[in-house]
Amino acid sequence: MNSHTAISVNNVGVSFRSRDGDTNTVLQGVDFDVEHGQFVSIVGQSSSGKTTLLKTISGLQPATAGEVLIKGAPIAAGVTEIGMVFQSPVLLPWRNNLANVLLPLEFRGTRDANAKAKAKQLLAMVGLEGKAKRYSYELSGGMQQRVAICRALVSNPELLLMDEPFGALDAMTRDSMNFEIQRIWRQAGCSVLFVTHSISEAVWLGDRVVVVGGRPGHIVADITIDLPRPRDKEHRYSTEFAGYVSEVESHIGVTAGIS
């Protein structure tokens, strides 16, 4: 760990015990750091433990071995430093979009005089400035996911955890959200851990692609993606991009992608 390290995952293991007493070790010896402001994509076969890893980093799932440190401190102390976005936006239908964004501050009792302005500023950042008073049922899937991203960012988290955030969107919306999240991340200045089933999405977005594999799950590859930023469409058709996709595929153990 150095002064730029946002998060350290130190030799983490997670086991579950079934009702009949069997132990299922899902993760073992998971060890990696994320630098402040880095975008790290996580890929791996289904059931390899990617969601379990994100939950453990967020503190929702206790590690049975090792530890997770956020800026050098145990996660329990720094839980407000983390924002989460899931595949489903899970917005409360009786609250308008602005009130949904403000929700984490109300839960934590940290809503202050500037909160509303901050929430409005985030909605404007994701292109929803005119939708603050609208309700989730009035928005498209991509717009709902942008509100969920604002809700995750409203506490100025050090780390944004995203678990297949665009998995439920149609291909064209997903494509535009890929551009959006790149812009949002650069503006927000936080670190991102981004789980996806799409290898090309992982490569296109990531500073690194971390591959989880094996039984129990561990990190089988950690590949630095040395493509220029900001990334645009032409990078997806470059030889370098194709090379990275092929390298990630070889570590996952598939030849035709995983979704």
Ligand SMILES: Nc1ncnc2c1ncn2[C@@H]1O[C@H](COP(=O)(O)OP(=O)(O)OP(=O)(O)O)[C@@H](O)[C@H]1O
């Ligand atoms: N609370 C739990 N209790 C028992 N087993 C669990 C629990 N949570 C996850 N598991 C098991 O851990 C393994 C990894 O699950 P996880 O959801 O982390 O995988 P994943 O890589 O995210 O999968 P996918 O790509 O399909 O979403 C699975 O076998 C799952 O059944």
